[in-house]
Amino acid sequence: MNQKKKISLKPELQKFIENIAAIYEGYGIPRIGGRIFGLSLVFGEPLSAEDMSALLQASRSSISTNIRALMLNGWIEKVTFPGDRIDYFRFSPQAWERVLEHRKEALFPIKQIVERGQQELAEDSLEHQQLEDMKAWLDIQAHYQEEMLKAWRKHIRDKQRG
Numbered sequence: 001m002n003q004k005k006k007i008s009l010k011p012e013l014q015k016f017i018e019n020i021a022a023i024y025e026g027y028g029i030p031r032i033g034g035r036i037f038g039l040s041l042v043f044g045e046p047l048s049a050e051d052m053s054a055l056l057q058a059s060r061s062s063i064s065t066n067i068r069a070l071m072l073n074g075w076i077e078k079v080t081f082p083g084d085r086i087d088y089f090r091f092s093p094q095a096w097e098r099v100l101e102h103r104k105e106a107l108f109p110i111k112q113i114v115e116r117g118q119q120e121l122a123e124d125s126l127e128h129q130q131l132e133d134m135k136a137w138l139d140i141q142a143h144y145q146e147e148m149l150k151a152w153r154k155h156i157r158d159k160q161r162g
Helices: 011-025 031-042 049-056 060-072 095-119 126-161
Strands: 076-081 084-091
Touching: 011 031, 031 049, 031 060, 031 076, 031 084, 049 060, 049 084, 060 076, 095 126
Parallel strands: none
Antiparallel strands: 076 084
């Protein structure tokens, strides 16, 4: 990869990247994180942080900070090449599975907190019932997250079989 070549994006892809960034910004992800994610979806080969900085016209520090966050969430992954000391990044093929796993796993600690909160309230109180409803909602969420994870894994298996 070590050879420097001029890389650019077609205006249509730039617009796609900006649209993805705007959507994910609505979910609380920094706009630049959404732009990096969008770029990783449509750029076929791994990119260095420097390449991303140039393509997205953003500071290296902002790119690096958001790369770390996206890697932590499993959306992008680091790629290295023999003889090249530069780290490259690409969309992780396991990203969608990881998103589903993270969402499912995130529900358990919330449910534990709700259960502890219920212990502090009278069972016949409105507040206790509200927490009971929240627990039921969390159980439903966990069930459907598991179903989506199974469906996704089946999709991947079917795709691999051809």
